[in-house]
């Protein structure tokens with residue numbers, strides 16, 4: 001006697017022993033379910049510098065396993081691409097003047113005093129005067145995230161060092177304006193502070209021509225098309241675009257400008273693959289592939305985004321590291337003193353050899369191979385990598401060189417798998433992503449002791 005707790009049970013629901021046993025069985029069952037789920041759950045982390053193509057790889061996964069993009073995404077990209085197309089043409093015009101490139105759209109006087117190039121000049125003026133934010137539905141384009149990115153990318157008054165961290169609110173503080181009240185005020189603030197005013201100094205020699213009012217979409221599209229196809233200076237400037245920051249898909253936007261001008265235009269798959277929306281933070285996307293669930297984490301790659309990466313390092317099955325190999329002659333958007341491949345080397349070196357990924361396989365995507373193959377014909381790799389042994393135009397030697405450069409960073413024994421990719425090409429990516437998912441699913445089964 002004296003022992004209060006009895007090990008004997010009367011079998012009733014009120015019996016605390018029965019209740020505890022049931023609760024513990026339930027817990028064990030749940031844990032078992034969780035363990036089974038984890039056995040079939042694969043986690044892929046997409047890492048790499050900004051603009052290397054991570055989100056484009058994810059878009060291909062969506063095309064393969066999610067049946068494509070939503071109507072909302074298609075509308076959003078339509079807005080973003082239209083804005084980027086106008087701004088990219090404006091960038092070319094302004095950069096031509098900085099680089100001393102003569103444009104066919106510059107007005108000239110003949111010896112007899114006649115003005116020539118009037119038609120093309122008007123196209124140039126239309127682009128310089130276009131108010132991009134009036135042209136789009138900023139909310140559909142992504143709201144404050146879009147506006148933030150727009151200001152960082154296109155306002156020449158934003159100091160370069162601000163690009164690393166600035167948010168629209170920091171920019172507002174710098175300008176002594178408080179934009180926090182509501183979205184309408186933010187829009188107003190952007191228009192006032194960062195609208196077209198900054199570009200007006202560049203409208204040269206037009207005093208004797210009819211002033212330009214806000215143009216319609218059709219007029220802007222026509223102007224872009226004319227400048228792109230008729231102005232040799234614009235092409236010359238485009239060919240020197242490694243010397244400044246220009247959207248990687250600008251030529252695609254210009255080639256297709258008329259369709260993007262339509263206000264109700266719904267983007268097709270290729271438009272979305274070519275379009276660019278910078279990733280902020282990290283997105284999680286789940287794909288059901290056979291019995292497995294593949295979770296893909298897409299991380300923003302610009303410097304200011306990388307501090308968020310570490311929170312996702314735990315329990316990763318494999319890292320897909322994306323390198324835009326074509327960018328060997330380009331500088332970072334965040335810091336125009338740093339070569340983009342040099343940045344990728346430092347980044348990969350740190351990740352490959354970090355304690356987080358001691359046993360985690362790495363898959364390297366040498367991406368933008370399509371651009372690389374064209375670029376090596378005119379931009380010598382040796383200018384940026386003095387030890388490079390190949391000749392101008394030899395893309396195979398170029399790819400092998402960069403592949404061995406990246407592989408040499410591995411100071412561990414873990415395997416590294418390399419794929420040469422063109423992330424915008426759905427057919428080739430289907431094959432590559434099939435191989436990658438097979439590999440990581442096998443890897444996961446091995447780890448769980450199933451095979």
Ligand SMILES: Nc1nc2c(ncn2[C@@H]2O[C@H](COP(=O)(O)OP(=O)(O)OP(=O)(O)O)[C@@H](O)[C@H]2O)c(=O)[nH]1
Nearest residue numbers: 051052053054055056273274276279301368422423
């Ligand atoms: N031609 C070509 N363009 C590519 C390729 N891969 C990506 N792009 C383009 O490069 C741009 C940037 O691609 P994203 O996928 O947004 O780059 P990201 O690595 O996600 O960039 P962050 O989100 O800033 O880290 C987009 O305009 C893509 O269409 C490629 O293989 N070839």
Ligand SMILES: [Mg+2]
Nearest residue numbers: 054055278279
């Ligand atoms: Mg991205």
